[in-house]
Every structure is written in structure tokens, then in C-alpha cells.
Amino acid sequence: MFDSRRLRTFQEVVRTGSYSAAARSLGYTQPAITQQMKALERELGTALFVRVGRGLRLTEAGETLSRHATTILDTMTVARQQMAARTRLDTGRVRLCAFPSANATLVPGTLAALARHHPGVAVELSEEEPPESLTRVVRGECDIALAFTYPGTSGTSGGDGASAAEVPEELVEIPLLDDQLVVLLPNVHPLSRRRTVTLTDLADERWIAGCLRCRVNFLHECAEQGFAPHIAFTTDDNLMVQSLVAEGLGIALMPSLVLNFLRHQDVVGRPLAPPSRRHIAAYVLREHLRVPATSLVLDTLRRTADNKVGC
Structure with a gap:
């Protein structure tokens, strides 16, 4: 040099x-x-x-x-x-990979804040479910991954999200928020007027479950309450899940983050009692924490997540 x-x-x-x-x-x-x-x-x-x-x-x-x-x-x-x-953060590029409901909720608010205060920082978006999104960070295909874990299944592989064992040791976790799970019921359901519901109240119901990985946490939750649910339909299309619920064809367990941007007019969401949550975090390689643009995006994600928690 x-x-x-x-x-x-x-x-x-x-x-x-x-x-x-x-x-x-x-x-x-x-x-x-x-x-x-x-x-x-x-x-x-x-x-x-x-x-x-x-x-x-x-x-x-x-x-x-x-x-x-x-x-x-x-x-x-x-x-x-x-x-x-x-x-000075006049320019910069950050590649962000997130799961669908984060891309529809946390990411837009983050991008809007960046556009207002740091218009020269560009964020490239991609979509991937964990744990694949975490692997992309390790391979250098993206700089930040948004992923989620379910505490109750943290040692179970194949669950919806990334288990503790599936998070590569090279990655640093930046906690963002805990997303409460809710049961989707049709408006006319006898329990729809309750403030909270329990899984045992709904043990005899027909259920609509997500993809194979998405079912692991749900089955775990039910097993903890001593029953095996009757799964009538399986789909990872959130709009379809709500439409099936609205028609009285079953009920579903869904993260409340999804309901922030998508809710059928004929369904209601009721939190579980005791509460059940998934943990949402950003994951990044440790050395990328020193990159100004990456650090800025992480800070903005944290502020956006704090606002979601307060809503």
C-alpha cells in the first residue's frame, strides 16, 4: 500500500x-x-x-x-x-433477509425511518424462513437475518423458526421483540367474546395448521396440555387460514404480528392463557457490528420493534 x-x-x-x-x-x-x-x-x-x-x-x-x-x-x-x-452514513448498502410477517411489519417501518434520516443508505431485501436465512448470513449472501424461535421447542429441530441448535455459533443475536400467539376464532364462536382462551378449552376443535415445520410448536403446545389436536387443514397461506376460520371450518394458532397487517373481518384473535410467544431477533456476523451502515439498520430495527411492542 x-x-x-x-x-x-x-x-x-x-x-x-x-x-x-x-x-x-x-x-x-x-x-x-x-x-x-x-x-x-x-x-x-x-x-x-x-x-x-x-x-x-x-x-x-x-x-x-x-x-x-x-x-x-x-x-x-x-x-x-x-x-x-x-x-458518516451518507451512503451504504445492507442486505436484509427476513421471514414473511417481518417483511410485512418490521421491515417497512425500518425502511421508512432510514429513508427519512439516511436516504443514502440502501437496503436490499430478500425473503427466507429460518433457519435457511441464518445460513445465508454465514455464507455471506446477506448481512442481517430476521428470524424467530419458540422457547418451548428450542431444542427441537424442524420447528417453525430456528431452534437454539440451528443458530450458527458465528452469529450474534440482537433481540427485537416477543410476538404473542393468538387463537383465531370465527366471530360467531362461543369463546370469541372471551379476553383469553386456553388450549384445553379448544381440545375438541378442528384445527388449521401451517406447514410441516410450523406444526411442531403447535403440537408441542397441545402435548403440554395433554391432548393431540385434530388437524383438518394444513396451509402456510395466512389469508387462506383466516378465510377457512371465517367459514367455520376450523380454528388456528397464529402469531399476533400477522394480525397487525392482515385480519379477516369475520375472525377474532384471542391470546392464549398462559401466554405463549415466539422470540424475534436479528442475527449478524460479529465483525459486521462494526460496519456503520449495518449497525444503523440494526438500531433502526430495534426502534421499530419497540414501537410495535407499544402498539
């Missing part, structure tokens, strides 16, 4: 034709100029000048460096300016 100060001094020696003239031009002493040129020659491993009478002549290596010095210095200047802009 070139020392820009030595390279600029080299340019001035070439322009003026001598160490003494360059010293006068730059306001240095001649020994200081001589030391800088000797240091540059040591750095490059070759002589740059030879004395011809009382003047200097460039060697072949010196002529090569002279041809490229301006380009090198200009490139270094641009690099410094771009790095300074990223440090």
Missing part, C-alpha cells in the same frame, strides 16, 4: 527536478525530502532516481511510477471520500 504523502513528495521531486527544489516548494527541509524518497525506494525495493551531475534522472522504475502516480493518488482520494461517506 503506497504512502500518499511519500507519493506526493515523489511527484514534486519529479516536477521540480531536485530534492532541494521540492523541499522549497513543499516547505520541508532537504533531509526530510531525502528520507521520504529513500523510504519510498525501500518500500518498492528499487531505486527511483540516479544523480546526473547536480540533478536527478528517473530510473526505469521511477518513470513507471511517475506515469501511474497521479492515477494512484486520485484513486486513493476517491477511496477516502467514499469511506468517509460510508462512515
